[in-house]
Amino acid sequence: MKKLILLSTLLAGTASAMTATEIMKKVDDQSAQTMESSFVQMTLTSCKFGLSNGSVRCVEQPRIKTLETVGMDLGDSTRSLMIVRQPASEQGIGMLSYNYDDTSKTDETWLYLSALDKVKRIATGSGSDDEPASIFGSEFTTEDQETGNIDEYNYRIVEETNFQGRAAWVIESIAKPEFAASSNYDKELLWIDKERFIVMKGSAFRDDNEVKRFQMASIEQVDGVWMARSITVLNLVANRLSNMKLDAIAPGIDADAQFLTQRALTDRAFREAGLDALRQQAEGISQ
Amino acid sequence: MKRSTLVTLALCASFGAHALDDFEFSTEEAFADFDIAPAASDSFDSAIYTLGYRFAGTNLPSNEFSTLANQAYLAFEQARAVGDNGYFTINGEASLAFGDSRQDNTLFSANTQLSELHYEHSLGIVKTRIGLQNIAWGEVSGTPVLDIASPNNAANYSTNLAASRVSQWMLSANSYFTEQFELQGFINLKPEYNALPGDPFAQAEKITEQEFGVRATYRLVGADISLYVGKFFPNQPSMAIVNGQPAMLSPEAQWLAGSSASMALGSVLLAADSTSTFVEGTNSQNDVAISVEYATSFIGSITAATHLTMQDKVDHALQSSVRWSKSFVNETFTLSSALTASDTELQTAFAGVQHKWQDSANWQLGVGGNFADEVQPFGFLVFEQQF
Numbered sequence: 001m002k003k004l005i006l007l008s009t010l011l012a013g014t015a016s017a018m019t020a021t022e023i024m025k026k027v028d029d030q031s032a033q034t035m036e037s038s039f040v041q042m043t044l045t046s047c048k049f050g051l052s053n054g055s056v057r058c059v060e061q062p063r064i065k066t067l068e069t070v071g072m073d074l075g076d077s078t079r080s081l082m083i084v085r086q087p088a089s090e091q092g093i094g095m096l097s098y099n100y101d102d103t104s105k106t107d108e109t110w111l112y113l114s115a116l117d118k119v120k121r122i123a124t125g126s127g128s129d130d131e132p133a134s135i136f137g138s139e140f141t142t143e144d145q146e147t148g149n150i151d152e153y154n155y156r157i158v159e160e161t162n163f164q165g166r167a168a169w170v171i172e173s174i175a176k177p178e179f180a181a182s183s184n185y186d187k188e189l190l191w192i193d194k195e196r197f198i199v200m201k202g203s204a205f206r207d208d209n210e211v212k213r214f215q216m217a218s219i220e221q222v223d224g225v226w227m228a229r230s231i232t233v234l235n236l237v238a239n240r241l242s243n244m245k246l247d248a249i250a251p252g253i254d255a256d257a258q259f260l261t262q263r264a265l266t267d268r269a270f271r272e273a274g275l276d277a278l279r280q281q282a283e284g285i286s287q
Numbered sequence: 288m289k290r291s292t293l294v295t296l297a298l299c300a301s302f303g304a305h306a307l308d309d310f311e312f313s314t315e316e317a318f319a320d321f322d323i324a325p326a327a328s329d330s331f332d333s334a335i336y337t338l339g340y341r342f343a344g345t346n347l348p349s350n351e352f353s354t355l356a357n358q359a360y361l362a363f364e365q366a367r368a369v370g371d372n373g374y375f376t377i378n379g380e381a382s383l384a385f386g387d388s389r390q391d392n393t394l395f396s397a398n399t400q401l402s403e404l405h406y407e408h409s410l411g412i413v414k415t416r417i418g419l420q421n422i423a424w425g426e427v428s429g430t431p432v433l434d435i436a437s438p439n440n441a442a443n444y445s446t447n448l449a450a451s452r453v454s455q456w457m458l459s460a461n462s463y464f465t466e467q468f469e470l471q472g473f474i475n476l477k478p479e480y481n482a483l484p485g486d487p488f489a490q491a492e493k494i495t496e497q498e499f500g501v502r503a504t505y506r507l508v509g510a511d512i513s514l515y516v517g518k519f520f521p522n523q524p525s526m527a528i529v530n531g532q533p534a535m536l537s538p539e540a541q542w543l544a545g546s547s548a549s550m551a552l553g554s555v556l557l558a559a560d561s562t563s564t565f566v567e568g569t570n571s572q573n574d575v576a577i578s579v580e581y582a583t584s585f586i587g588s589i590t591a592a593t594h595l596t597m598q599d600k601v602d603h604a605l606q607s608s609v610r611w612s613k614s615f616v617n618e619t620f621t622l623s624s625a626l627t628a629s630d631t632e633l634q635t636a637f638a639g640v641q642h643k644w645q646d647s648a649n650w651q652l653g654v655g656g657n658f659a660d661e662v663q664p665f666g667f668l669v670f671e672q673q674f
Contacts (some may be wrong), residue, residue, distance in 0.1 A: 063617050063645055088335045089647055089673050092366065106509050106551065114366075115450055116423040116437075121511055121549045123556040123582055137614055240615075262506070263463045269409035272368040 020155035020171050027197050028150055030225070037255045039278045040069045041248040046138045049234065049241045056234065056241065065090065065136055066247075068275060072255055076101050079260040083275065084136060094265045095122075095135065103152075103179075112265035119265050139212075139233045139242035152179040158189065163201065167194040185211075193219075196226040211237050222249060250282030336674055337362040337380075343667035356667070357386040364403075372410060378403035402454050414461045421452045422459060422473055424502055424515055426549040426558035427578040428590045428610070435519055435545070435562070436473060436500065438481030453479050455498075467506045474499040478520050478540070496520075496540045510550040519543045519564075541566050556580040573597045587613030604629045619643040623653075633658045647673040 018026070044065045047058035066086040072079050077100045084090045094112040109122040158170040173188040186208075191201040202214035212235055216228030229246040255278065264271045343356040360382035369375050379401040385394060405418030422436035437452040459473035475498040500517020518540045545562035557579055564572040578592035589611050596604040608625040621641040627634045639653030651669040656662055 060617065087645075087647070100508075108509065108551070113450075116421055116452070118423050119511075120426075121551055121556060123551040123554050123580065258466070261463070261466045262469070263414075266461065267407075267409050267414040267463070268366075269368065269372050269374040269407055270414065272374065273371055273409070276368075 020157045020169075021150065023157075023169060023171060023192055023197070024150055024153075024155050024173075027192060027199065030197055037072045037251075037253050038070070039250040039253045039255070039282045040071075040246055042067050042069065043245040043247055044136065044138050044140070044242060045245070046240065046242040048239055050239070058241075063137070065138075067136070070253075070255055070260060070275075070278060072257055072260055074257055079257065081260050081264055082135070083271070090136075092268065093136070094271075096260065096262060096265055110262060110265065117266060119262055138244075139235045139238075139240055140244060152176055160194075161191075163191045163193075166196075166200070168192060168200060169194060193226075198226045198228065200228075209236075211235075222251070225251065248282065250278075253278060253281050334363065334365040337364075337671055338674070339669065339671035341667065341669045343665065345663060345665035347663065354386055355665070356384070358382045358384045358398075369406070372408055374407045374409075376403050376405055376407075377401075402452075412463050414463075416459045417457075419454045419456050420459065421454050422457065422471075423452070424500075424513065424545070424547065425560045425576075426511070426513075426547040427560045427576040427592055427594070428558060428580055435515075435543070436475075436498075438479065438520070440482045453482055455479065469504045469506075470501065471504070472499070472501040480520060498540055500543075510548060513547045514544075515546070516544045517542075554582055556582070571598075587611060604634075617645050625655075 044067055045062045047062035048060050049056050050059040051057075064087075065084055067082050067084055069080060069082045071081075077098055079099075080097045082095045082097075084093045092112070092114045096110045096112075098108045100107060110119050111122050112119055153173050153175055156172045156174075158172045161168055161170055169192045171190045171192055173190060174186070185204045185206055187205045189203045189205075190199055192198070193200050196219070198216070198219060199214075200216050200219070202212075203210050204212040204214075212233060215232045215234070216230070217232070218229040219226055220229055221227075227246070227249065229249070230243060232241055232243045234241045256274075259274045264274060338359075338361055340359050341356050342354075342358075344352060344354050347353050360380045362378070362380035364378040366374070366376040379399065381397070381399045384396045384398060401419055403419055403421065405416050405420040407414055407416035420437075424435050436457075437455055440451040440453045455475050456477050457473045457475045459471065462470045464470065478496070478498040498517070498519055500515055500519060502513055502515035504511065504513040506512075520540050542565045543562055544565075545560065547558070547560040549556060549558040551557075558577065560574075560576045562574045564574075566572070574594065574596050576592065576594035578590055580588060580590040582588040590609070592608050592610075594606040596606075604627065606625065606627040608623065610621065610623045612619060612621040619642070621643075622639070623641070624636075624638045626636050635655060635657050637653060637655030639651060639655075641649060641651045643649040649669075649671050651667070653668075654664070654666045656664040
C-alpha cells in the first residue's frame with residue numbers, strides 16, 4: 001500500500017556517501033517491513049483550499065470519511081481492502097486493490113456497490129494518457145496504493161538541505177524512458193530525512209509546473225519504525241487537498257490473504273467478522 | 288525491487304498549475320479550525336433517514352395533463368452485523384401521495400414500500416441470504432436491461448435507472464470456491480415484472496411461476512467473466528418494439544442463458560452482456576449490450592452504452608445512452624441521456640441532470656418524451672435530503 005509506504009520508516013542508518021538510488025532503496029526496504037501486513041483506521045478529509053497568511057486552509061466545510069484498511073504484501077503482489085465506516089450514507093462501500101510487482105500485469109481495483117450488492121471493476125489507468133481513479137472522492141488515487149519499481153527510475157541528489165529543522169536530501173526522481181509511459185509525472189522531488197530515511201515532503205511536476213505536493217506530518221516512531229500519521233496531498237491544479245490521518249496503526253497483524261478477496265466485499269457477515277477479529281488483534285498492538 | 292515513495296501519484300491535468308509560493312505547509316495548522324476526526328464506529332448501527340419529494344407528470348396524447356407522481360416520502364435504511372456470522376439489512380419508505388390525477392376522489396393516499404429486508408449468514412465458503420433483496424447480473428453500465436434477476440424499476444423516475452430495482456423475495460447463496468471462482472444461485476418464489484415509467488403505484492401482476500438461476504463467475508487477471516442460466520421473467524424493455532407497445536415476451540418464465548464480461552484497459556472500462564431467451568415456438572429473443580466507460584479526474588466519467596434487442600430476426604430495438612458524471616470535493620454533477628428506437632423509428636428520448644451534495648442531498652430533473660404514436664412529453668423532479 002502506497003499510503004503505508006508513505007508512512008515509512010527507518011531504523012537508523014549510515015547516511016554518509018550514499019548514492020540517490022541507495023538512499024531510495026533503503027527507504028523502500030524499511031517501508032517494506034511495515035507493509036507485510038497492517039490494519040489501519042484512518043480519517044480522510046477533503047476540501048477546497050486557499051492561502052491565508054502564508055498557510056494553507058480549507059475554504060469550505062471539509063468532507064470527512066472514516067475508513068478501515070487492511071494491507072498485505074504477498075511477495076509478488078500487494079493487496080489492500082478499504083471499507084468506509086462513516087458517513088452513514090456510505091457505510092459498507094468497499095474498495096479492493098491488487099497491485100502486481102510484475103509490470104506486465106495490470107493492477108486491479110474493484111468497488112463494491114452495496115445497493116445492488118454488486119462488485120464493479122474500476123479502470124485505474126496505466127498508460128501515459130491515463131489517470132488513476134480517486135479513492136472515495138479524495139485527491140488520493142488508486143495509484144497512490146501502488147508500488148513502483150526502483151529499477152524503473154533514475155535518481156539524483158539535487159541538494160542537501162535542512163527541512164523543518166532536519167537534515168535532508170532532496171532527491172530527483174525521473175522515470176527511465178522505457179517506463180515513462182506508466183508515470184504521470186515528468187519529475188518528482190522528494191525530501192528524505194537523513195537520519196530517519198522517511199519521506200517528509202514530495203513535489204510532482206509536469207511540463208515544469210508543480211502539480212501536486214505531498215506533506216507528511218506527525219512523524220512518530222512506532223515500535224522502532226518511523227511513520228507519518230498525517231499525509232496531505234495538495235492538488236495545485238484544482239486547488240483541492242486531502243488529508244489522510246492515521247488514527248490507529250497496527251503493523252504486523254496476523255491476517256489471512258484469503259480475507260483480501262472479493263468475498264470481503266460481497267459477503268458482509270464474513271467481512272465484519274474478519275474486521276472484528278483484526279480490531280481485537282490490533283487493540284493489543286495499535287498505536 | 289520496489290519503489291516506495293511518492294512516485295506513482297496521479298495528477299489532474301497538465302496545464303494551469305496553480306503557483307504556490309514557497310512556504311511550508313503544516314497539516315496541523317491547516318486543519319486546526321476543524322474537528323476532522325469523528326470517532327470511527329465499530330459497528331454498522333447508524334440508521335439513515337431520507338426525506339424527499341418527487342413529482343412526475345406527462346401530457347397525454349389527448350392533450351390532457353396527467354400527474355403521475357406527487358409524493359412526499361421518508362425513507363429509512365439500516366444495516367448491521369448480527370452475531371458472529373450474520374448481517375441484517377432493512378430499507379424502505381413511507382410516502383404520502385397527493386394530487387394524483389389518475390386517482391379520482393382521492394386527495395391523499397398513504398403508501399409503504401420495502402426495498403430491502405434480508406438476513407445473510409456466512410458459514411464456511413457459503414453465504415446465504417433470505418428476504419427481500421436485489422440481485423443484479425450483468426456488467427454493462429447505462430443500459431441495465433440485461434441486469435437480470437431484480438427487474439428495473441423505472442416507475443419512480445430516476446436519472447440512474449441502473450440503481451432502481453424492484454426488489455424480490457428470494458433465497459440466494461454464494462459459494463466462494465477459490466479466490467477466482469464463485470458460484471451464485473437464487474430462487475424467487477414470487478417474481479414480479481419490471482416497472483415501466485409512468486406507473487408509480489402500479490402493482491405488478493402477480494406471477495405464480497417460480498424464477499431461478501445460477502451464475503458462475505471467474506476472475507482472470509484483468510477481466511471478470513460470468514456465465515449464467517436459469518428460468519427468468521426477462522426485463523420487459525421500456526421501449527416499444529411490437530406494434531408500438533412495450534414488448535411482452537411471454538407471461539411465463541422463460542429459459543435464458545447469458546454471459547457478461549468486464550475488462551479494464553488503462554482508464555477505459557469495457558463491459559459486455561449478452562442473453563438468449565428461449566421461448567417455445569419461434570418467438571426467441573437475443574440481446575447484446577456493450578458499454579465503454581472512460582474516467583479521468585479532469586473530465587470526470589463518461590459512459591456510452593448500446594443495447595440491441597432482436598426478436599424473431601424481424602423486430603429490432605436499440606437503446607443507447609450517454610452518461611457524464613463529474614465529482615468535486617463536495618458535489619457531483621451527472622448528466623444522463625438516452626434514446627430508444629424500434630427498427631428505424633424513434634420511440635423514446637430522455638435527458639436528465641442530477642446534483643448531489645456530499646452524498647447527503649440531491650436533486651434530479653428529467654425531461655423526455657415517448658414518440659411511439661403521438662408525441663407524449665414527460666418530466667420529473669426529485670429532491671432528497673439525508674439525515
